[in-house]
Amino acid sequence: MNMNALRTNSRWTRARRWLSDMWILWVLIGLMVVMSFLSPVFLTAENLLENVARPASIVAIITIGMTFVITSRGLDLSVGSNAALSSTIGILAVEALHLPVPLGIVLSLIVGLSFGLVNAFFITKIRVAPFIVTLGMLSIGRGLTLAVSGTSFTYGLPDSYRDWGRGSILGLPTPFVILIVLWIVGVYLYSYTRIGLYARSLGSNESSTRRAGINGDAYKTLYYAFIGVLAALAGVLWSARANTISVTTGIGTELDVIAAVIIGGTSLFGGAGSVTGSILGAFALVVLTNGLQLFGINTLVQRIVIGVVIIVALAVGKVRSDRLTQQRGAEAARMASSVG
Amino acid sequence: MKNIRVYSPVLWAAIVITVVALAVIGCATPPAGAPQVVRETVVVPQTVVIPAEPAAKSGPIVVGYSPPTLEMTDFYKFGELGLQQKAKELGENLVVITKAPSSHQAAEDQLRIVEDFITLGVDYIWIVPISAEAAPPMVKAANEAGIPIIVSHSLEPIEGVDVTAYVGTDFKETGTLVGEWVCDFVKGEGTVAILQGDPGFYNDARVGTAIDVLKSKCPNVKVITGEYTQWDTQKALNSTSALLNANPDIKLIYAPAAPLTLGVVEAVEKAGLTGKVAVVDYDLIPATIKLAKEGKVVAGLGLRPWVYGEETAQVIKDLQDGKQIEKVHNVPGKMSTAAEIDSAYPEWYINYGQ
Numbered sequence: 087m088n089m090n091a092l093r094t095n096s097r098w099t100r101a102r103r104w105l106s107d108m109w110i111l112w113v114l115i116g117l118m119v120v121m122s123f124l125s126p127v128f129l130t131a132e133n134l135l136e137n138v139a140r141p142a143s144i145v146a147i148i149t150i151g152m153t154f155v156i157t158s159r160g161l162d163l164s165v166g167s168n169a170a171l172s173s174t175i176g177i178l179a180v181e182a183l184h185l186p187v188p189l190g191i192v193l194s195l196i197v198g199l200s201f202g203l204v205n206a207f208f209i210t211k212i213r214v215a216p217f218i219v220t221l222g223m224l225s226i227g228r229g230l231t232l233a234v235s236g237t238s239f240t241y242g243l244p245d246s247y248r249d250w251g252r253g254s255i256l257g258l259p260t261p262f263v264i265l266i267v268l269w270i271v272g273v274y275l276y277s278y279t280r281i282g283l284y285a286r287s288l289g290s291n292e293s294s295t296r297r298a299g300i301n302g303d304a305y306k307t308l309y310y311a312f313i314g315v316l317a318a319l320a321g322v323l324w325s326a327r328a329n330t331i332s333v334t335t336g337i338g339t340e341l342d343v344i345a346a347v348i349i350g351g352t353s354l355f356g357g358a359g360s361v362t363g364s365i366l367g368a369f370a371l372v373v374l375t376n377g378l379q380l381f382g383i384n385t386l387v388q389r390i391v392i393g394v395v396i397i398v399a400l401a402v403g404k405v406r407s408d409r410l411t412q413q414r415g416a417e418a419a420r421m422a423s424s425v426g
Numbered sequence: 427m428k429n430i431r432v433y434s435p436v437l438w439a440a441i442v443i444t445v446v447a448l449a450v451i452g453c454a455t456p457p458a459g460a461p462q463v464v465r466e467t468v469v470v471p472q473t474v475v476i477p478a479e480p481a482a483k484s485g486p487i488v489v490g491y492s493p494p495t496l497e498m499t500d501f502y503k504f505g506e507l508g509l510q511q512k513a514k515e516l517g518e519n520l521v522v523i524t525k526a527p528s529s530h531q532a533a534e535d536q537l538r539i540v541e542d543f544i545t546l547g548v549d550y551i552w553i554v555p556i557s558a559e560a561a562p563p564m565v566k567a568a569n570e571a572g573i574p575i576i577v578s579h580s581l582e583p584i585e586g587v588d589v590t591a592y593v594g595t596d597f598k599e600t601g602t603l604v605g606e607w608v609c610d611f612v613k614g615e616g617t618v619a620i621l622q623g624d625p626g627f628y629n630d631a632r633v634g635t636a637i638d639v640l641k642s643k644c645p646n647v648k649v650i651t652g653e654y655t656q657w658d659t660q661k662a663l664n665s666t667s668a669l670l671n672a673n674p675d676i677k678l679i680y681a682p683a684a685p686l687t688l689g690v691v692e693a694v695e696k697a698g699l700t701g702k703v704a705v706v707d708y709d710l711i712p713a714t715i716k717l718a719k720e721g722k723v724v725a726g727l728g729l730r731p732w733v734y735g736e737e738t739a740q741v742i743k744d745l746q747d748g749k750q751i752e753k754v755h756n757v758p759g760k761m762s763t764a765a766e767i768d769s770a771y772p773e774w775y776i777n778y779g780q
Contacts, residue, residue: 125672133671136696141664228528232496241688241713252696328659329692332685335660337529379665380672385622385653 109406110350110366113399117370121377128380135259140252142372143261144323145342149364150272151313152347155216157276158285158306159292159356162313163220164205165343166336167227169321172198174231174331176322177243187246194318201227202314203307210303224340231333241330251326261323265365268316272361285309289356346371349399371396486521487550487742490543492536492564494556496526500779501684501711501731502554505578508735509552516743523548530657531624533560540564544571550745551575552738558582558627565589576741578734581754582627590745593737593755597631600708600727600759604632605639607725607761608647608678608706615646616677619669621686623657632682632708650676655686662689670697677704678724684709691722710762712778715771718764725763728770733757 121128128134148165155162176194179185185193201223208219253260276282284305287295296302317336325331350367352359374395378388489509493502506524513520525542527535536556543551544567551568555561558580565587568575574590581594608618620637623629633651640647650673652665662681666689670676679694681687687707694703700722707714707726717723737755744751762770 127672130671133668137664137667137671225528242716252692324660327692328663328689330659330688332659334529334658334685337658376668379653379668382650382672386625388653 108351108360108363108366109403110363110370110399113349114366114370114373117373117377121373121380124377125380128377133376133380135257135262137376138369138372139262140259140327142369143259143265144251144320144327145339145346145372146265146365146368147261147268147323148313148316148320148339148343149346149350149368150268150361151309151316152343153272153276153350153352153359153361153364154282154285154309155313156344156347156352156354157282157289157356157359158309159289160209160306160309161216161220161344162202162205162310162317163217163340164201164223164227165313165317165320166339167224167231168198168201168314168317169324169336169339170333171201171227171231171234171321172318173321173325173335174235174333176318177240177247177325177331178234180244180247181240187244190247191250191322194322195315198314198316198318198321199311200314201318202311205314206307206310209310210306228333235331235333240332243326243329243331247322248326248329251323251328261327264319264323269361269365276359276361281305281308286357286359289353289358291357342371343368345396349396349403351403370399486519487746488546488548489520489522489550489552489742490540490546490548491522491524491552492539492543493524493526493554494536495530496524500713501709501729502526504711504731504775505554505735505738508732509739510735511732512736512739513742516739518739518743518746520739520742527556530556533557536560537563537567540567544568544573548573550742552578554578554734555580557624558584562587574745576738578738580628580631581756582631589753591738591741591751591753591755593734593741593757595729595757595759597628598635600729601632601635602639603759603761604680604706604708604727605636606643608636608680609640609644611704611706611724612644612647612677614644617648617650617673617675619650619652619666619673619676619679621652621662621665621679621681621690622654623683623686624654629654629682633680636680636682655689657683657685659685659689659692662686663693664689666690666693667697670694670699670703678706679703680706680708682708684711684714687714687717687723687726691717695722710767710771712776712780715767715776716780718767721764723764725761726767727759728762728767729759730757730771732775 152162152165172194175197176190179193180187180190205219205223208214209216250260255263276285284295284300284302287300288302288305292302321335324335346367347359347364348354348367349370350360350363350365352364371392374392375388378391383391491506491509493505496502506522509522510520523543523546525539527539533556536553537560540551540553551573553561553564553575555564555577561577561584565575565577565584569588576591576593577584577589579594581592581596612618618640620633622633637649640649650669652669655661655665662685666679669679670693679690681690684707687705690705694700694705704724705722707718707723710726710728714723714726718726734757737757741751741755760770767776
């Protein structure tokens, strides 16, 4: 076999692999087909933009950061609290300190970044397990939000703030446009830079990575800082969309985000993942909820269906990944022998 | 453990969070137009012996107050406000310890709070259970400790335990009022959407009763229900958006709690249907009253949360004086249209926080 043929074959193989890895895309398409049969309004532009793309984009933004964190064998359970705290501080500063809205948003992002850095500190310097640290920060975040808001309730935010959550750019929901930009950034960082490479490396074998001279702590700090900023951004978009700030913002989000990332193909045990898959996972969950709701399925049944779909998706993903690992091992051996 | 550098970015992070939080707290202006609730954290020695007769105790009367949340709206703070104000009027020296569970679903948290109150040796416990189903263990714990317990919000009797007094509203009655009002408003026909909170008595009474009334009084009205929203604004927004999309003929949406109304109003506004789809609130807190005045909410089932506090203060005063008390203190709800709100509510309540 000559090298050109090998390259073409390799390109085709890569494309096939990508499509195969993106099995969540097929799940999403399948779900959309099923939902469009169940409800005639599912495929309308209004539904897809307002009830699917807008809410799904906000969750999907956090999944980008979570992909890096989980790939590096970490976890962040505090994203929902971070979202609530950051957005509350930002908007209260706009109201109490009369800051311009953009500055208030920047302040939210700084608080989110700080939240992520505190997580990273305890994980990398004190060596506390990410699960424990972020669980603690989940509670601290909610408590701080209550303290900052004085348990008072704020409804009616400035229009220029609300536009971030409910506005549109070129006919697309603003959160969706922001997601597209972040998706490009996320894929680039994950697949084409050391930031992504070291996340996979740390997740696969942390001690070997450190022995190779890579500053694992610095990269982990970067991942938690990144997800901190993204969670804060999501908090801003949520509160802007709902026109209110509340300590309930983002409650339970961590589970939605983790579920989306895992069904999107990222290994919960680290070492491998996909930013695109995570985003598609977030969309799949929202499509499922939206479709069942449009079809008029009882909420309690909805919860059961969603739970079953997540488990089945994960089980299928696990079986597939095991089989692929075997196939690819055999393929690599074949290619090595043919080149030789 | 590695050495921690003084100029660590994390140190800066912690400083940023603290400084910003303190700045925001410090600069936040208190709500105008109403007397302020004073929150006091009182540590009562654990060795305090709870007197069998509260009247025999001298010094401040300590009340442990546990609302289901302090986070969703100001609704439960008004209860505390009424309690403090009425106690002052009655000349009672009251200290209130307020503790709420971590979320509106955390029944175990609220039970733990009641157990903490018992350990602290409070004189009275006043609870607004997160759900009717969560109440019995809390009342039982108070009974076993011999502490009088007042249950608020719902008047549904709790079987098998001894509630000192119920101070609240008959939710089935209010559900009926809403159902009848909605039926009249839509003139007996059309599609009505009803959002839901969480499974349980509160939801069944406010939503289920309204649906039953609509079905019997207005059989031509088509009723559709949304998914359970866990009393959350974001989820109400999503649910309403989907309902409006799937049912373009909706004439009216009933939100069985103020946080849901806020989400419904946002979704209706986003869909460009303000004024075309009527929104009915349950609670009529100042935020939803404001929406009613802006024409975004046509009417609401109004409760008077501060009266819960006032009634509770009176119950405590009567118990302190050794008087016989009524078991049930009904604070009835009332449907009010946007135009009727001014006459139904005091000015300080309407303008609270504005």
